Amino acid sequence: MLNNAAVDRVFHALAEPMRRELVERLSAGPMSVSDLAQPFRVTLAAIVQHVQVLEESGIVRSEKVGRVRTCRLDPDGLKVAERWISERRSLWERRLDRLGELLAEDDPSDSSPTKSKKKRKKP
Amino acid sequence: MLNNAAVDRVFHALAEPMRRELVERLSAGPMSVSDLAQPFRVTLAAIVQHVQVLEESGIVRSEKVGRVRTCRLDPDGLKVAERWISERRSLWERRLDRLGELLAEDDPSDSSPTKSKKKRKKP
């Protein structure tokens, strides 16, 4: 995988609770940095640093006009993480489905983990 | 949001590259801890710790039979992260769509920085 570094940056960015809240706020619409900072009890500098991380990860884009920097969500950034997850999950779930089919083929017994009895019959 | 702590744990778990590789390996099928550890150049203890984090986050379930602990992916854990992302992203994208419609309605003035020309007509 070549986009490994991108996946890395995105998940690293989303690991931080305050950064996720910033994303949450931005999902409602674009915002200046100080507007973003308003509900938090931290320095503006801290918010700026978080925004930088989000921006380097591709989750957020921003542009400065005058002295105010306006930040907006970039769906493509989030898509990177979303795809990584859904690929792994669907891979695993397909596997589970195939397994279920195999079990159902000739064994109507309960497939729950407690005392699973493996009666395999290969024709 | 009450499941905030769960979201926190899941994203924290996925932030670590080696843990994501473990998830990747597990998406191919269940595995013992030492099988999981095999391709990595770290101690078994390190892998155990990673597995614990993944398990506390709900991404992985495991059961010990005899002296071997078998780990398997739990799709529900990954779903927590997947839903968080897709909710934020789709919220934002819906907003973009509405904006596009509004712009197309009667005001050709440009709201995006790079000369985007949206000529859409709403029937």
Next chain:
DNA sequence: GGCATTGTTTAGCATCGGCTTGACTATCTG
């Protein structure tokens, strides 16, 4: 011009997190 607003940058601090080491338990195998 003078002052407030809005960020940006850097250095330092404190905490967190990943990893190792080493001691230990429990289970299999000959």
Next chain:
DNA sequence: CAGATAGTCAAGCCGATGCTAAACAATGCC
């Protein structure tokens, strides 16, 4: 039984990370 295998636990090292303070720059407003 002895020894090997598979994992667990606790302590500690050390680099990464979030936050602050402080100095700075650029823009807007009177």
